[in-house]
Amino acid sequence: MLKTDDLAKFKDFLESGEWAFAFNHASEELRLEMIEKVEMLLDTADAADKVVGEVLFAKDGMAAPPSDSTSSLDRD
Numbered sequence: 001m002l003k004t005d006d007l008a009k010f011k012d013f014l015e016s017g018e019w020a021f022a023f024n025h026a027s028e029e030l031r032l033e034m035i036e037k038v039e040m041l042l043d044t045a046d047a048a049d050k051v052v053g054e055v056l057f058a059k060d061g062m063a064a065p066p067s068d069s070t071s072s073l074d075r076d
Helices: 002-016 018-024 030-057
Strands: none
Touching: 002 018, 018 030
């Protein structure tokens, strides 16, 4: 599963200007890979927005989870 720390680091990488610097100094092949990864991240965000919106706005979407459930958001 995607780790919160990885997302935070990538966000910092983008906001700090390091991504832009790396892109400007990368080979064409690496630039294409960088763009592909950002496109995948944006597609993933769109999918998350859709699914989470459907769950949260469903009739029972805000119901409490079963007591035996554990969060797997930060697992490998």
